[in-house]
Amino acid sequence: MKKVLSVILALAMLLAIGIAPAAAEDITLDVIIAQYGPNTQEWFLGKGMDGSNFVEKFEAANPGIKLNLEVVSWNDLYTVVSTKISNNNAPDILNIDVFADYANEGLLMPVSDYCPDELFKDFFPSFIEQSVIDGTCWAVPDLASARALFYNVDVLKEAGVEVPTTWAELEDASQAILDAFGGDVYPWGIDMTTDEGQAAFAYYTWGNNGGFVDEKGEWVLNSDANVEAIEYAIGLVSKGFTNPNPATQTRYDLQDMFAAGKLAMLIAPNQLPTYVADKEGNVNMATAALPHNEGATSSSVGVMDRIMAFKDDAAPDQAARNEAIGKFLTFFYDPANYVGWVSMEGFLPAVNSAVGALVEADPSFQAWLDVLGGAKFYPTTKAEWNDVKQGVIDVEQQALTGGNVKELLDALQTKIAGK
Amino acid sequence: MRSVFMRHRWEPYLWILPSVLLMLIFVVFPIGIVFRLAFSNISRAGVVGDFAGLKNFQEAVSSAAFPQVMLNTLIWVVSVVGLSTLTGFICAMVLNQEFVGRKIARSIMVFPWAASLVIQASVWNYIIKMEYGNLNNILLNLGFIQSAVNWRASYQIEFVWECAIGIIVTIPFVTFTVLSGLQSIDDAYYEAATVDGAGFWKKLRHVTLPLVKPSLTVSMVLNIIYVFNSFPIIYTITKGAPANKTDTMVTYLYMLAFYDQKKGPATALSVIGFVILCVASGIYMFITMRKEDTGL
Known part of the structure; x- marks a missing residue:
């Protein structure tokens, strides 16, 4: 009896082994x-x-x-x-x-x-x-997702300004908001952190007909348009129009400030209303195109x-x-x-x-x-993109601590493209 | 007799075998991997390639941020270890006195040590926030300031904050190490010193300091290792920004490995850090061994 049982068991095991590959198909x-x-x-x-x-x-x-x-x-x-x-x-x-x-x-x-x-x-x-x-x-x-300018309608109304479409208007509007609210509301949000500082580079350089690459797809990080754009962005910080610590305040910090009514304008993705609602913020907000330099065209940033x-x-x-x-x-x-x-x-x-x-x-x-x-995208198909991304963030942060934008971008261009 | 002898020979090894295995798997093996990576070509995507010689070390040391990072690491270790040792020593002296509520004071002292470093760093990050930070709120409510102050106006100030927070969270450890040393000092020494006419400073210099020196050495050398390796405070507060100006070696190599995807230079840097800490531990072992020899 025992023998029979063991034979059956052995057969069962063999069968199981035989079945296993079938299941593994x-x-x-x-x-x-x-x-x-x-x-x-x-x-x-x-x-x-x-x-x-x-x-x-x-x-x-x-x-x-x-x-x-x-x-x-x-x-x-x-x-x-x-x-x-x-x-x-x-x-x-x-x-x-x-x-x-x-x-x-x-x-x-x-x-x-x-x-x-x-x-x-x-x-x-x-x-x-x-x-x-x-x-x-x-x-x-x-x-x-696409980026647009979000603004707090009530803040702009109280400051008596329209939504800025150009860089000059942005500075005027920021000054008006500063005058109306003192230090209680930051007019403009900038994120130059390692989280997403490359987005800031895109917003300003694309708004000045510059950018990461030229029409042929070659790196042109140190173009005159780019230098002017980054100097303008750093200028917004040094004039006190922005959140005080752009190197450490991420987009999420800015979105929190916006939800709390402490920030008047920021560039953010289309999910911002959902984000603000999740934070139980109650902001009367609207969207507009990204401000650009006089004579340049506005372009959105797609991610x-x-x-x-x-x-x-x-x-x-x-x-x-x-x-x-x-x-x-x-x-x-x-x-x-x-x-x-x-x-x-x-x-x-x-x-x-x-x-x-x-x-x-x-x-x-x-x-x-x-x-x-109509949105532009980062040049992510290029092999050097990751180095460029870290590089432009580094340039922004160096510029925030007093570095010369032109020299920094020249150095980055040499490092990336060798010329 | 022989069997007992044999058993005694292998038994101790059997007992320490689990620990040795754990150490091999979780300490020695990963160190080996890091050393292998430090001398290999590693692609961005993470493919480990062939032998690279010293290329990774060259790249790590020649980067523009490296000198600043090493200087920061030095300032960080010296200021945090130095000032926390001094303050912790004073706290230990105070807590060693007889006074009402001493037990409560000691518990309060040890509380911060029980909280994890990440939590403490996050809390401090919140305290010094300009927009809704507690520090500004308290000062505004007490009327000391009229409008919110930006406590992080420049990266130098941010780094000072980081060092200050490092010091605060390290004090409990020093205090309790030194306190245990102080408590082991026989009162007879002080009585004898008093009879000889020694004042507070003389007693401190000739009785307390020599006798508490072993505890101080232990706390200092351990602290050098802990503080050198400390990651949460700087990562939570600035992440090394702007442009690596507030990075120490540990946060820098983390960003290099997991943010810039430069694993080769990052592993090379961690090997350099490992060697520095080996030297520090070596000095520690040398001092403690010598102490045992002289029977102090």
Whole structure:
């Protein structure tokens, strides 16, 4: 009897071993998603998607594909990803803002390897362009936001000034607000911190027909227009028109001050009203185009994040893996899912198919989509972008402590472009 | 007899084996990795490449911010360790006196030490905020100032704040180390000194200081290591801004590694820091070993 039992047990074990590979035919995708707000985790893994979540719904709709999905805070995202890459354990799908370093080091797959044609055509072409290096597209946009000037209507009214459209008007308005409120309200918000000082560089240089690169895409960090623009921005600080510590006060500090009525004007993303409401601030606010220098044109700043897929040479069936990644994207950008995702955190969409439903739900979206249509983006496709980003922040902070803008930008240009 | 001898030979090793394993896994192994990274080419994305020689060290040391960062580190360690030792010593002398409420005073002294450094740094960051900080609120309400003062008007002042906060949070440690030393001094020494006609200063110089010296040495050397490695205060208050002018070595290498994505130079810097601290610990071991030898 014992013998029979042991034979049965042994057979059962053999069977189990035989069955295991069959179950392993399931493809498991490691996915890392950036945490945009408190709802991100709930939507992907909790109960935030009609009582269910993205992973459950995806796996139900796509049998044979499992998701090992992780939501990571922006503070840790870069460290998590680079540690995984160092350990040869890169995710299959990654949601982050940068991509050029990964693409240049040969870690990414071209989008054409996995993205279905129909979906690819659905992305705004101007967005896709931002992820193309030498004719190959390496990532797709997941969402975007656009920046505009937000102002406290009541403060400007009490100071008796109109919304400034040019730099000269901005200085006049700031002086009027200072005169009316003394030190109680800062007229203008500037963030030159390591958090987002590159945005300040973009706001002022683009508002003076300058910028990071010229029409040919070459670095022109020390152009005369840029020097004038940064000197103007530093001038706003030294004249006392701004928050007192631009090197350490982040955009979130500024948004808090704005919500508390202590800041009259700031440049912020389209989600600011949601942010202020979350802080229970009660500010009568309105938006306007970014002020620009006399004779230059105003341009908004667009910020975009991306989804990309890493190579995995160890995967047994590359075609099946690519197909699975394509299914992930198709499911994510399906308007039934994507519209809820974009509107949940107050972002702007990256695909045409979502626009109709979004505008229907909130007509103010259309205005933002128009702003986004004319927005400029950071030159993130260039390999030196990360150094440029740190470099311009360093220039701003040096200038705040009395450095010469022209000399600093000359030095940065030499360091980046060698000329 | 033989079996007992054998057991005694291997038994102690067995008992310390778990600690040794933990140390190997969590201390020695990571140090090894850092040393390997410091001499390797590391790409921005994080791919570890081939042997790079001293390239990372060169890049770290030749950066424009490096001299300022090293100067800051020196000022930070000397001022925080020096002033907290002096103040902590005085506090310990006071707490060693008999007075009503001494126990309460001692508890109050130890409270700040129980709170985590990040919390203390965040609280101080809030206190000195210009817009809604407690310091401005209190001074305004008491009528000492008429309008809010910007307590962080320049980076030099911000760095002074950081040092001051460093000193405040370090005082409890010094106080209690020195206090334990003071309590072990036999009253007979002071009585004898009084009979010989010594005043307060003479007693301090010839009785207290020599006898409390071992405790002072311990607290000072440990503090040099702690303060050198201290990260939360500076990171919470300025993050080294503007342009690395308030960075110390530890915050600088953190920003280099996790913000600028320059892991090579950052690991090189941490190796340099490791060597500096090895020297400091070496001096500490030398002093304590010598103390044991002389039987002091």
